[in-house]
Amino acid sequence: MKLVQVAGYLGSGKTTLILSLVKELATRGRKVAVLVNDVGEVPVDGQVMEKYGLTVKDIGGGCICCQVAGNMRATLNNLARNQKPDIVIIEPTGMAVPSAIRDGATIDPKFDSLNHGPTIVLFDTTRAEKFLTYETLERLVNTQLKDADIVALSKTDSASPEKVEYARSGVLKINPKARIVMLATKTGEGVPELAAAALGEGV
């Protein structure tokens, strides 16, 4: 079972991307399961994904990086034993630290082996300035970006080219090794590239 994480700060476009990514992966013949974790008392993302036809496991009870790692592992074991998807996409909360999730994700070898795919971190270009400059917010976004294999600069359809460039250079200063993908899920830009990356193709 392959694990692909779609992380990134709150509201950066993770759920919207996952809906498109799952469609793209399904047309390439892959069976995909999605684990989602929402901030707050009443999860909404699981409902969004289900209404749009996905099978979703909602791992409620807090941010997966620091509170419910056990719950995530139990869910992964369950998937490996029952649905046996080719790929599991995890959407952690926008507050999560991606490496903590990657490290905490394990499955019992008697069910399957876990193959770590890329950690994709979304960076919302429309809020680039806030994320690159505002005190503690900048520190959290920094921590997330440092853990990325791929940084998807999201919502490029709504940001000026100057803003996108500002975001790109800011992100590369924080994580010079990251592969940068321009993403506008609304128009489809970047989605096939991320699907290929999730499959380990064309990197």
Added chain:
Amino acid sequence: MMSGEDLFRIAPHPAHSQINSYGFRVALIRPGAPAHAQELRAFAARILRDMACDLEARGAVDLAHLKLHLDYGEGFLFGSLVGSARSEVELKGKDGADAEAFGLTVNAVVFGVEKAGVREAAEGAVERAVRAYNFRRDDMVNSSGER
């Protein structure tokens, strides 16, 4: 064995203390005057816009994500507002038949406003919209089961 770095990663991030959320579900009705999908979209947009303005007035640094879900029979609507009160309200879903009753889920996550403020803004926006559209509350439950 865990290194200091691992312990830091597992512990909540320092920025977490500035991010607060509040969410609730409510059942709404308007007996004898079913609402059309278009009216429900306007209702949803008004809640998000009103909540965003209130949260900014309370000093929000970032409207990290204000979301709502409205469901009625075959119809559903997801609404979302991110960033600031000047951002667009995004609505998507599927229109259903006119409805006398529907469920509303609201979840607000905000950087820079304390939890009580997020709660007041979220509940206040819903209350004002409910009044403006002549809906009535059936029941209200949050995660603690409080009414």
